[in-house]
Amino acid sequence: MGATGATRSSPLLLVVLLASAALGSAKEADVRLVLPSASASSSHSHHPCLDNPPDMTATGGEAGDVVRHFHGLEAYVTGSGHDASRAVILGSDYYGFQAPKLRKIADQVADLGYFVVVPDLLHGDPYKDGVSFAEWLKTHSPVDAAEKVKPLIAALKTKGKMVGVAGYCWGAKVAVELAKTAEIQAVVISHPALVTVDDMKEIKCPIEVLGGEYDTLSPPKLVHQFERALEQNEGIDHFVKIFPRVPHGFACRYNSSDPFAVETAEEARVDMISWFNRQLKRRD
Secondary structure, eight states: OOOOOOOOOOOHHHHHHHHHHHHHHHHHHTOOOOOOOTTOOOOGGGSGGGSSOOOTTOOOOOSSEEEEEETTEEEEEESOTTTOSEEEEEEOOTTOTTOHHHHHHHHHHHTTTOEEEEEOOSTTOOOOTTSOHHHHHTTOOHHHHHHHHHHHHHHHHHTTOEEEEEEETHHHHHHHHHHTSSSOSEEEEESOSSOOHHHHTTOOSOEEEEEETTOSSSOHHHHHHHHHHHHHSTTOOEEEEEETTOOTTTTTSOOTTOHHHHHHHHHHHHHHHHHHHHHSSOOO
16 A cells, blocks of 8 residues: 655654553564654654644634533534434544544534534643643543543433444544443544554454555554454454555644645545444444
8 A cells, every 4th residue: 555654753752652552562563663763852743643733723613512511521512412313422633622623524424414522532631832742641541531431422322322433643542442342333543543453453343444655653554454453353344444645644634725635534534434324323
């Protein structure tokens, strides 16, 4: 599908943190970790998770509402909570649930008949420029965040909804942790961060993995190792796709002035919806 892009730089402490999260899988799967230079500047632009940050001023025209207390979480909710039989929870990247493009995706999914929830899983503390990314990560665990989503999932299921979870970057790890349970029906992860090959061995529901050719964080080689692990995970329906000529963040943090980037993000959204259309159906 294509070679990985150029390695980018980030602080030494971040190197240790990300390496420890992926080390077990890298050793087993023989994937080379894409580690930034130890001598790099601490600027956020040197890490792919933080490239092309969202313009938080580009608000307006949102179809949904922010609910302060929604089953234990503040959340952006959109679509019909009463009529929709299917619900999708969107897990954000490091910039949180307020990102305008993420909310636009939520509205687009809702327009197709889904009830969509974008919870604030970053404790009202998304990453901001000038903050040490490595230090910030220590208090924003995607594993802990997954636990906080479970009451929301239970509430949606009580209302008779089939539940899918989609995650971008950091949110992909949240989605994967939930996919290890029997509590949801389907998962989609786009340009994942912190996800390992070992995670794929524990998946218990259908999963779609969308990667980018130039993603140095989860490069195609690693994504294909996810695919091989899923093939060995008997009985788990899966779909893996590498989008050509796109970097990390292509699905939710794309450059709006680049027609190719916009088209690719749209294709990723269509693929996500197609997966949920297929998987979130009553089988009784």
